[in-house]
Amino acid sequence: MCGLVGYVGWRDAAEVLLAGLRRLEYRGYDSAGVALADEESEIGLRVLKKAGNIDDGLEKLLKNGSSNGSHLGIGHTRWATHGEPNDRNAHPHTDCPDELALVHNGIIENHQSLRKWLSGLGHEFTSDVDTEVICHLMEHYLQDEGDLSQALARSCEHLEGAYAVAVVQSPLGANEREIVAARKDSLLVVGLGDDENFLASDVPAILPYTRRVMYLENGDFVRLTADDVTVFRSDGRRVDRPVTEVQWDPVQAQRDGYPHFMLKEIEEQPAAWESALRGRLSGGEVDLQGLQFPALEDIEHIYFVACGTSYHAGMAAAPLWERLLQIPASAEIGSEFRYRQPLLGEDTLVVFISQSGETADTLASLDLAIEENCPTICVTNVVGSSMARRADNVIYTQAGPEISVASTKTYTTQLLILFLLACHLGRQLPHGQQHSETCDRLLAAMPSLSDLERQLLNDTTEIGSAAERIADWEDSFFIGRGLDYVSALEGQLKLKEISYIHAEAYPAGELKHGTMALIEEGVPVVAISTQPQLRDKMASNVEEVRARGAWVVAVTDQPEGEVARRSDAVIPVPDSEPELSPLFVGTALQVLAYRAAVLRDCPIDKPRNLAKSVTVE
Ligand code: F6R
Numbered sequence: 027m028c029g030l031v032g033y034v035g036w037r038d039a040a041e042v043l044l045a046g047l048r049r050l051e052y053r054g055y056d057s058a059g060v061a062l063a064d065e066e067s068e069i070g071l072r073v074l075k076k077a078g079n080i081d082d083g084l085e086k087l088l089k090n091g092s093s094n095g096s097h098l099g100i101g102h103t104r105w106a107t108h109g110e111p112n113d114r115n116a117h118p119h120t121d122c123p124d125e126l127a128l129v130h131n132g133i134i135e136n137h138q139s140l141r142k143w144l145s146g147l148g149h150e151f152t153s154d155v156d157t158e159v160i161c162h163l164m165e166h167y168l169q170d171e172g173d174l175s176q177a178l179a180r181s182c183e184h185l186e187g188a189y190a191v192a193v194v195q196s197p198l199g200a201n202e203r204e205i206v207a208a209r210k211d212s213l214l215v216v217g218l219g220d221d222e223n224f225l226a227s228d229v230p231a232i233l234p235y236t237r238r239v240m241y242l243e244n245g246d247f248v249r250l251t252a253d254d255v256t257v258f259r260s261d262g263r264r265v266d267r268p269v270t271e272v273q274w275d276p277v278q279a280q281r282d283g284y285p286h287f288m289l290k291e292i293e294e295q296p297a298a299w300e301s302a303l304r305g306r307l308s309g310g311e312v313d314l315q316g317l318q319f320p321a322l323e324d325i326e327h328i329y330f331v332a333c334g335t336s337y338h339a340g341m342a343a344a345p346l347w348e349r350l351l352q353i354p355a356s357a358e359i360g361s362e363f364r365y366r367q368p369l370l371g372e373d374t375l376v377v378f379i380s381q382s383g384e385t386a387d388t389l390a391s392l393d394l395a396i397e398e399n400c401p402t403i404c405v406t407n408v409v410g411s412s413m414a415r416r417a418d419n420v421i422y423t424q425a426g427p428e429i430s431v432a433s434t435k436t437y438t439t440q441l442l443i444l445f446l447l448a449c450h451l452g453r454q455l456p457h458g459q460q461h462s463e464t465c466d467r468l469l470a471a472m473p474s475l476s477d478l479e480r481q482l483l484n485d486t487t488e489i490g491s492a493a494e495r496i497a498d499w500e501d502s503f504f505i506g507r508g509l510d511y512v513s514a515l516e517g518q519l520k521l522k523e524i525s526y527i528h529a530e531a532y533p534a535g536e537l538k539h540g541t542m543a544l545i546e547e548g549v550p551v552v553a554i555s556t557q558p559q560l561r562d563k564m565a566s567n568v569e570e571v572r573a574r575g576a577w578v579v580a581v582t583d584q585p586e587g588e589v590a591r592r593s594d595a596v597i598p599v600p601d602s603e604p605e606l607s608p609l610f611v612g613t614a615l616q617v618l619a620y621r622a623a624v625l626r627d628c629p630i631d632k633p634r635n636l637a638k639s640v641t642v643e
Contacts, residue, residue, distance in 0.1 A: 028117070030129045031231045032100040032192045032205045035222020035252045039063075040088055042224075043101035046231035048080055049280070050103050055427075056111030056410065058084040058103040061118040061127030062096035063197045070196030071127050072096070075116035097252075098203045100192045100225075102129035105427050106409030108137070109154030119158045121165035122150055126174075126195045128164065130157040131227050132188035132212040133424065135305035138315070140184060160191055168195075174206045175249050179260045182208050182247075187304060190214040190227050205250045209242045216240040216248055216255055218269060223250040229272055230279040237272045286630045288430035288524070292616050293483055296476040298425040298435040299609075302442050303472060310469050312450040317419050320401035322455050325375045328355040331363050331391045332379035333640070335433040336440060338516040339405075340379050342509060342608045343444035350452030350461045360387035363394075370398035378404045379444070381428060381436040382639040383411025392416055405443050407436050421447070430631045431638050432523050434616045437516065438609050445606060446472065464605075471603045478600035482610055486617050488597045492579045493621030495595070496550045502527055503545070504615075505534040505571070506554035507564055513554050513581075513608045517615030524630050525623035534567035547575035552615070555582045555589040556599065556607035568592045581614055583607065 029050025033042040043060045051058075059075025076083030080103065102117035109115040118127040134140070137156035140163070145151065149162040163181035164174075171177045174195050182189075188211035197203065207214060207225055217224030217232035217239050224232040225248070229239060242248060242257065246265070249256045258264050274283055284290040306313055328347055330340030340357035348355040353375075358368070364387075370376070376395040380388045383406035392413055395402050404417035407425050414420040423439035449465035496502055502521065504514035511533045518529035532541055534553070545551070551571050555564040565588040568578050572592065580593035583601040590596045597618070599610040623630050 028105050028131045028227070029103045029231065030100065030131055030190060030192055030225075030227045031102075032194075032207065032225035032250065033222070034098045034203055034205055034250050035219060036097055037222060039096045039099035042235070043099050044080070044085065044088060045234065046226060047084070047101050047103045049230040049233075050226070050228055051080055055079050056104055056106050057113070057116035058101070059116045059118055060084065060088070060099055060101040061120070061129075061194055062099040063194055063203065064096055070198040071120070071124050071194070073118055073120055073124070073127055075113060075118065077112045077116060098194060098197075098205070100127065100129050100194050100205060107133055107422065107424060108156045109409075111410045115153045115155045117157060119153060119155065119161045121161045124196065125199050126161065126164055126168065126193055128157065128161050128191060128193045130160060131190045132210075133301070133304055134159060134185055134189065135187035136185070160185065160189075164193060174204060175247060175258070176262075178206050178208055179247055179262070182210070182260065185210075188212045188301070192225055202251060206247065207250070208247045210244050214242045214248075216242065216250065218255065221252050223252065223255055225250060228279070228282070229274070233272065233274075233279055238269050239272055240267045240269050242267060286430065286620075288432055288434060288620055288630050291428055291430055291434045292613065292620065294426065295435045295438055295613060296479045296483070298439050299442055299476045299479065301424045301426070302439040303446070304424070307446060307469060307472055310466060312446060312469065314421065314450065317421065319403070319419060319451065320375060322351060322353070322375070322451060324373055325353055325401075326373040328353055328375045328377065329363070329368070330355070330357040330377045330379060331360055331388060331395075332357070333360040333385050333387055335437045335516060335519060336379040336381060336385075336388070338512055338519070339437055339440035339444060340377070341512045341515070342441055343448065345509065346445060346448045346605055350448045350465060351455055358391075360385060360391050363391045370395060370400050372399050372401070374398075374400045376400045376402050377444075378402065378413055378417060379406075379440055380404070380411075380413055381407045381423075381433055381440075383408040383413040384639050386640060389413055405440055407439070431633055431636050432520060432619075438612050441609055441612065442472070442475070468603055468605055471606060475602065475606065475609060478602060479610065479613060482600055482613055483617075486621075488595065489614060489617045490621050492595055492597055493618050493625060495577060495579070496521070496527065496618070497525065497622040497625035499548070499550055500528055501544070502529045502550045502552065503541075503571075503576070504529060504531040504552045504554070505537065505567060507534050507560040508557045509604070509608055510554035510556055510560070510564075510611070513611040513615065514552070516608070516612055517552060517554070517618070520616055520619035521622060523636065524619050524633050525626050525628055526633075527622060527626075534564055537567065538570065542570070542574065545571050545574040545576050549576050551576040551578045552618070553578050553580050553589060553593060554611055555580060555584070555587070556611060557604050561587060561589060565589050565592055581611055583610075
């Protein structure tokens with residue numbers, strides 16, 4: 027989610043780090059910093075870090091502070107997951123006497139218990155971030171081990187979660203100019219040079235200097251000096267990792283070799299779902315780390331307020347919340363909500379959903395809810411965003427930065443978080459008890475969703491064939507019932523947005539009340555069917571449109587079922603819990619839209635007339 031870079035060699039370390047961080051800024055950009063070993067002075071380690079983007083923050087600091095003369099350092103550009111994006115929480119972090127500095131990508135799930143333990147041992151914390159526990163663990167073990175590599179291996183034994191972490195020590199205390207690093211579930215690559223070596227979370231950071239890279243594996247540790255790279259495991263055993271020659275150009279490299287950010291982000295969904303659940307769901311138990319939700323016994327109505335794709339996440343969540351919490355729940359469009367003068371008050375819970383946390387209409391609705399004393403929850407991807415700061419409670423989707431204008435991984439992580447919250451809150455309410463079995467069933471299914479998603483993404487042949495058929499038409503229809511209607515809405519939005527094909531979504535039973543007049547020979551209809559109680563009705567609706575000449579592709583978890591049999595083509599999705607099906611249908615329709623847009627040669631990551639964050643009303 028963030029970017030990290032390290033350098034040891036003969037060049038000006040500050041220059042290499044700054045250039046590398048600039049190339050990683052697309053990964054996270056709310057603060058940036060470097061730690062430079064300063065061999066000439068008595069300072070030892072010079073740590074410079076600043077909130078804001080690199081141009082406005084770190085670069086100015088580097089110009090003002092003398093950075094010359096250092097040939098060893100680490101740097102970081104941050105996408106906040108814990109703690110506000112401010113100077114204090116920016117990386118690198120240091121231990122108290124500034125003997126070592128450290129940068130980290132990922133999330134340390136057990137940081138709270140480690141913080142408590144280390145504070146008890148007398149360590150003083152100066153930031154709100156999970157990363158700082160690693161500094162103090164390092165400080166603790168460095169006293170015992172006297173060796174940076176061993177201290178890192180001992181420290182990592184305590185860590186639960188995901189990390190790519192790099193550490194440098196003050197040259198005043200160190201025997202050698204070295205960087206040590208470790209990875210678990212977060213990418214880390216070593217770049218090999220002549221009398222210099224590089225470390226980075228992503229290849230683009232080091233491409234101008236070397237194309238010879240070594241990808242570290244989970245559980246690897248690495249020690250870099252100017253003329254040596256040693257990879258080892260936690261027991262000290264040395265291992266070899268192959269060296270590969272990277273062929274990508276710098277722009278391709280930013281996308282990890284993918285032709286578009288959108289495809290990269292679609293394919294990141296399994297990892298994004300794991301990240302969204304990390305530390306929050308374990309053994310069927312939900313832990314939302316201290317979030318204080320309102321007393322639900324006093325709540326009479328729940329509104330989900332959002333725009334665009336995020337509104338569809340609210341639409342998908344509302345029926346499950348209503349059922350599990352036994353409280354009426356509905357989704358509202360941000361730009362409409364305020365103007366229809368809704369009845370609001372202390373007994374109205376309002377849940378705001380926004381990838382950016384900045385969408386003007388959603389934000390204005392949040393202000394209205396606050397004015398009316400409603401308890402509020404915000405589900406967003408951006409730590410410290412305006413909505414995150416203003417709502418009573420915030421829960422982050424932890425999907426990582428999304429660059430492509432079309433929401434993909436942020437939509438499905440919103441769904442996952444909202445489904446998780448529904449089960450968690452449902453289990454707590456006395457009158458929700460009647461649905462505790464449903465909550466248990468859904469929570470039990472969640473950990474395996476990411477693997478099912480991987481299977482879906484591994485074989486997209488049928489989706490590709492359907493896209494070829496749809497890409498030739500200027501009109502299309504998406505139909506479904508219940509939750510499948512919500513997926514239809516999201517699917518048609520994605521198709522319109524990036525392929526410019528006109529698409530309309532309808533509740534399948536509603537077509538015959540007017541829109542059926544538009545169905546003509548060959549027009550593509552995407553018919554979604556994942557809800558067991560609605561399968562027969564959907565099969566009849568498919569018949570209706572086929573009888574008028576439509577070409578129908580079924581998106582279904584029952585590829586042998588009646589809906590599939592009555593259709594011209596089938597896109598199978600994993601057979602999971604029906605309540606969770608929008609996750610898979612959402613993904614399949616993202617791929618469908620993407621493939622159609624590729625065939626039509628559209629500017630996929632930046633569709634015409636659209637912006638990633640809509641900050642005007
Ligand atoms: C569509 C899309 C938009 C956003 C909408 C709300 O792919 O991305 O419809 O969902 O502009 O944005 P956020 O979620 O940032 O409030």
